[in-house]
Amino acid sequence: MKISLLVNTLNEELNLENNIKPLAYLFDEVVIVDMSSEDNTFDVASSFATKVVSVERMGYVEPARKLGVETCENQFIMILDADEDISENLKKLILDIRAGNVSLENKVLYIPRKNRMIGKDIEYGQFKADSDKQLRFFDKNSVEVTKEIHKGIRSKVNTSSLEYKDGYYIYHYHSNTAIEFVSRLVRYCEIECNKQKGNDSFSVSGCLKAFIREYFRYQGYRNGRHGFALAFILAIRTFLNGRKM
Known part of the structure; x- marks a missing residue:
């Protein structure tokens, strides 16, 4: 083959x-x-x-x-x-x-x-x-x-x-630093948000749920400080995806 x-x-x-x-x-x-x-x-x-x-x-x-x-x-x-x-x-x-x-x-x-x-x-x-x-x-x-x-x-x-x-x-x-990770995230979110239609919305509970899901439910805390950083970045993603950029 x-x-x-x-x-x-x-x-x-x-x-x-x-x-x-x-x-x-x-x-x-x-x-x-x-x-x-x-x-x-x-x-x-x-x-x-x-x-x-x-x-x-x-x-x-x-x-x-x-x-x-x-x-x-x-x-x-x-x-x-x-x-x-x-x-x-x-x-x-x-x-x-x-x-x-x-x-x-x-x-x-x-x-x-x-x-x-x-x-x-x-x-x-x-x-x-x-x-x-x-x-x-x-x-x-x-x-x-x-x-x-x-x-x-x-x-x-x-x-x-x-x-x-x-x-x-x-x-x-994927990334060597948190700044590199976030810069990639912002780039993708900007593209996705520019395509979205509807209300410009932001949910505090949505951001908290994203953090809790990654850090606790999926045991991201076991990755140490990197796990905390990843959970925080996922919360940022939830925020960015709810905003028109």
Whole structure:
């Protein structure tokens, strides 16, 4: 079975070099859709990718991702972001699938994502690997791909999930500092809020519930001070999502 790797980029020259380029050997095709980067991303991508496509910057990835899926020649596609890597067991599984040593029960796979946030691997809360499974491996005829932010790919068939405890996961280098985390959050919330219709509202109880849910219900406190920071940031997200920006 042939597999394409799809990566969307925006100013990711270092991440491409460090994370994605070393993975190219795992795939039959590497497609990179670059959203008008201002650094050397395009040149780095061209040094190892099968295809590099440049598109207009939209502020969010979904339109470029849809184009990327359409550009991939192979039926099966794996998607990674430039700030992601994959575990050794997942690398072996990809090679086994390509070699025909493993047959897939379903044509759409959810893969656990281990998040490194604010400089720490997150083991508890909503961002732990078992809770953050991503639809990243699929037969492109078995999914619907849209341009809507955070809703870009939806399965049309039954799905399967890989398990973190078995060593299958994507490693996500999300953020090194709280400021980096919040800046990303504000960018996405601005896009989402500008699309919203209705009242400009703010709920104190909603913010408190977001904090309590992450910190206590999902045991984010077990992440230490990082867990408190993440719960606080999620409360901020609830506030931002209720405001027109």
